[in-house]
Amino acid sequence: MARELVESRRTQYTRRALRDALIELLADKPLARITVRELCERADVNRSTFYAHYPDLDSLLRDIEEDTIDWVNGTLQQLLERPDPDSVGRVIEHVCRYIADNRSHLRVLMSPQADLRFQQQLLGLIYGRIDLATQLQGTDPQEAEMRMHFAVSGSIGLLQHWLASEPTAPPETVARIITTMALPAR
Template sequence: MAKELVESRRTRYTRQAMSDALIDLLRERPLSGITVKALCERADVNRSTFYAHYDSIEELLRDIEDDAMAWVTGALDRITARPDPTDIEDDILRICQYIAGNRNHLQVLMSQKAGIDFPERLLGLIYSRRAVTDRMGAGRADPAEASRRTHFVVSGSIGLIRHWMDTDLQDSPEAVAHTICTMTMPATMTMPGTAHLPTTPIAAD
């Protein structure tokens, strides 16, 4: 866990600079090949500054992952709080927009460049939310069918998001959200207002 420091604008800036530097380095080499010296040079901070915040490169990476997981947790909480299980389009779109806005970090976290820990943590988080997975299998009287549908939707959605990032987000968040929503909703349900979502590509960072 990152060291507890009094939060300030300078502290946030320094941590962001080190996070960005680590992500940049992970695009070039595996985690095992990244040294504190290389990170500090890329982030333009000294070693004492790094160690004031973190004990290791791995701890910094976990802090980056934890920030993303915290946001996803909040998004799942909003989904489970909705009284109508079919009314999740806005939440899925918000997730896709978050991915687009944080593409540089998430492209690395979801790839093999940072190892496989983050995708596994993400899947574990989703499957641990029974209220979310129950909604994915809603409308299925057969528990086995509901379970198969849930695994298909979760794995398929994660796979689609990884493909989206691998293709440098050529599709819009709206288009990806629409595909996920139509996959997620039970076949007996329809989603109003999603037939004409825009599909124009978003601009690159």
């Protein structure tokens, strides 16, 4: 039992080191220009250790992205189970706090050079779960679709700007801007 726990901690440490190293490298150059050797040197692990956990760098990046999506999904589920008239704003604020708390990783994942599909999936998940369509009820369907596209694209742009800015605005301010820009006045 103790050996399993040690291996589990060791595995967790190794995966964290690989993830952190990849994020650091992605801050300087695209994934296609990063080598496994370079990643292993940065993470201070052997190549065989890398391959014991991941078949390639794309898999490591997908693992990082999936963890982010899983967190957002779980958090949205918890927040949306509680009835609250301001739930949309609270959900977006909570996600903005997560982004602020994980700034170093998400600065890279949300950067203009990163995978736009991940960014769209992340924001699409958020807006899909808070059912933006219901918020736009009574709106022309074409207008609702355009507002949804604007909400996702505009939020990505705002988050990219926020993550690249120093000093940064508080998460509550960013959430309020996203909420007021995405939703029609009530």
